[in-house]
Amino acid sequence: MTMERVKKEDVAAQALVFSDLECLIDEIAMVGWHDLPRARVRGLVSSQHPDAYEICFVARGTVEWWNDTGIVEVGPGKWYVTRPGEANKGADAVMHPGELYWVQVRLEQGFSGLSEADRRAISSGLDGLSYRSFPAADCAAALFQTIVNEHANPGPLSETAVRGALMQLLVCVVRDHAAHVARYGPAPGTFSKKISLAMAHINEHLTETVSVPDLAHVAGLSVSHFHRQFLHEVGYPPADYQTRQRVRRARELLQHSAEKVTAISDDLGFCSSQYFATVFKHMVGLTPNEYRKLHHGAG
Numbered sequence: 001m002t003m004e005r006v007k008k009e010d011v012a013a014q015a016l017v018f019s020d021l022e023c024l025i026d027e028i029a030m031v032g033w034h035d036l037p038r039a040r041v042r043g044l045v046s047s048q049h050p051d052a053y054e055i056c057f058v059a060r061g062t063v064e065w066w067n068d069t070g071i072v073e074v075g076p077g078k079w080y081v082t083r084p085g086e087a088n089k090g091a092d093a094v095m096h097p098g099e100l101y102w103v104q105v106r107l108e109q110g111f112s113g114l115s116e117a118d119r120r121a122i123s124s125g126l127d128g129l130s131y132r133s134f135p136a137a138d139c140a141a142a143l144f145q146t147i148v149n150e151h152a153n154p155g156p157l158s159e160t161a162v163r164g165a166l167m168q169l170l171v172c173v174v175r176d177h178a179a180h181v182a183r184y185g186p187a188p189g190t191f192s193k194k195i196s197l198a199m200a201h202i203n204e205h206l207t208e209t210v211s212v213p214d215l216a217h218v219a220g221l222s223v224s225h226f227h228r229q230f231l232h233e234v235g236y237p238p239a240d241y242q243t244r245q246r247v248r249r250a251r252e253l254l255q256h257s258a259e260k261v262t263a264i265s266d267d268l269g270f271c272s273s274q275y276f277a278t279v280f281k282h283m284v285g286l287t288p289n290e291y292r293k294l295h296h297g298a299g
Contacts, residue, residue, distance in 0.1 A: 061098015101144035125174030207269035
């Protein structure tokens with residue numbers, strides 16, 4: 001077991017990580033939890049798990065992951081799943097404030113108490129996920145807490161408790177995804193042409209306020225249809241998407257340029273540097289100046 005203690009100014013932050021030899025059952029390759037009240041320079045490093053699915057649950061905050069399909073932003077109350085052999089990593093060197101659980105699961109281990117038919121059904125369900133991130137049932141946090149707590153305080157029946165909670169967790173992931181697909185339809189492999197046109201228009205006009213009717217016109221859709229389709233495919237309303245793209249561009253400039261914060265704010269179309277700093281801290285967990293200092297310090 002690894003219990004991480006952090007700097008004095010971050011005394012409330014903590015993490016529990018159990019690696020392969022410390023895990024109570026063979027089906028789990030690694031399980032962990034962290035609770036971070038403020039941002040830190042400690043990105044989620046690149047990883048690849050040849051024989052394990054990695055299932056993450058964001059209890060609080062937002063995490064950005066990169067995989068071969070692009071950047072996936074995972075908000076609170078959502079799952080994020082990677083399949084065996086897939087490379088993924090945090091999209092930023094800064095770990096943002098929040099609470100995160102994760103478990104690496106080997107479905108080929110046999111799963112004592114799980115029939116072969118059920119194991120195949122769960123494996124097929126995970127392999128068939130069209131969404132990588134989707135809403136989790138209310139039980140997700142409690143199931144992860146059981147798994148982590150039993151590892152932290154092992155005793156009689158701990159292995160059985162962990163195996164039972166893990167089975168329930170896997171069933172929840174598969175069912176939660178099925179419910180999401182039933183409501184919204186399968187995730188598109190790529191953005192549709194009409195939504196791609198609207199996204200390109202937003203990115204080409206980051207310094208301007210672009211209205212939904214204008215974007216709907218670019219996409220060739222009615223306003224109501226466009227707004228609904230954009231939200232479904234992108235995961236955010238158009239205005240939120242534009243703000244997030246502005247902040248993402250600001251992060252790049254803060255990392256790789258010496259441009260002043262006020263100039264970045266002006267260049268990206270924020271109404272004031274104070275508003276820019278407020279929006280930036282809300283999304284990133286740091287002020288622009290703190291982000292720049294921490295990021296440069298990490299290098």
